[in-house]
Amino acid sequence: LEDTRPAGLALTLGVDAESPVATVERARQSEHETTRETNDMLIDIFFAIRDHGELSSAVPEDLRADRFGLQRSHIRVDAMEAPRPHPNPGPLVPGRNLARGMEVVIAPEVEVDPDVLIEAALKAELVYSEKLTRTTSVVVCNQTSDLRGKAMHAARKDIPLLSDAEFLDAVSRVQSKPGR
Known part of the structure; x- marks a missing residue:
């Protein structure tokens, strides 16, 4: 995987997404608009991965907090x-x-x-x-x-x-x- 940012992953998976490289146009978009685009892209990434292989998943009983509270x-x-x-x-x-x-x-x-x-x-x-x-x-x-x-x-x-x-x-x- 060349680019691990969400848009880079999306492009690698063949999901329709803009380049992850920052642009002036994107910087001018509202936070609401970019958040919505990112959310939609993440949903598309989920379905692309699910349809092409096994997703990594864990049940809560198999997890516990580390010293920083991360599961x-x-x-x-x-x-x-x-x-x-x-x-x-x-x-x-x-x-x-x-x-x-x-x-x-x-x-x-x-x-x-x-x-x-x-x-x-x-x-x-x-x-x-x-x-x-x-x-x-x-x-x-x-x-x-x-x-x-x-x-x-x-x-x-x-x-x-x-x-x-x-x-x-x-x-x-x-x-x-x-x-x-």
């Missing part, structure tokens, strides 16, 4: 609140295995359900974090070019990227200490 899966919130029993050995070194205590961040650009990736990380005694920092060991992201968001920040900080498939393979070989 997240139990797995994600539990992972963010989990203690860190092992020291972080630092970033993943290419060609080496993941090690217990490494900090994992999951970017939105993955195909596997993030909860599956988080659960795999926790079972391997890795640490999950929502926020990418200089202490992050690896970022799970399927996009390797035209980087944006977490993947772009990881590249700038020399933090390695693994695809979701590579990550799931790598967690099966987690070691107690960094090494081969």
Whole structure:
């Protein structure tokens, strides 16, 4: 997905929408008019996605508030609140295995359900974090070019990227200490 703004998504799905690029004409429209257009476009996006595949959905019992009050899966919130029993050995070194205590961040650009990736990380005694920092060991992201968001920040900080498939393979070989 080249442009993750609603109008960019709409155009990718073949929904009739204006370009997401700002224009003077659009800036002159009333807030009521732009809100109505956006609402109609979101409805069209919903139907386009529903008609072409499976929508992601969750029942309220599967969600709970994180520390900011956002509704997240139990797995994600539990992972963010989990203690860190092992020291972080630092970033993943290419060609080496993941090690217990490494900090994992999951970017939105993955195909596997993030909860599956988080659960795999926790079972391997890795640490999950929502926020990418200089202490992050690896970022799970399927996009390797035209980087944006977490993947772009990881590249700038020399933090390695693994695809979701590579990550799931790598967690099966987690070691107690960094090494081969």
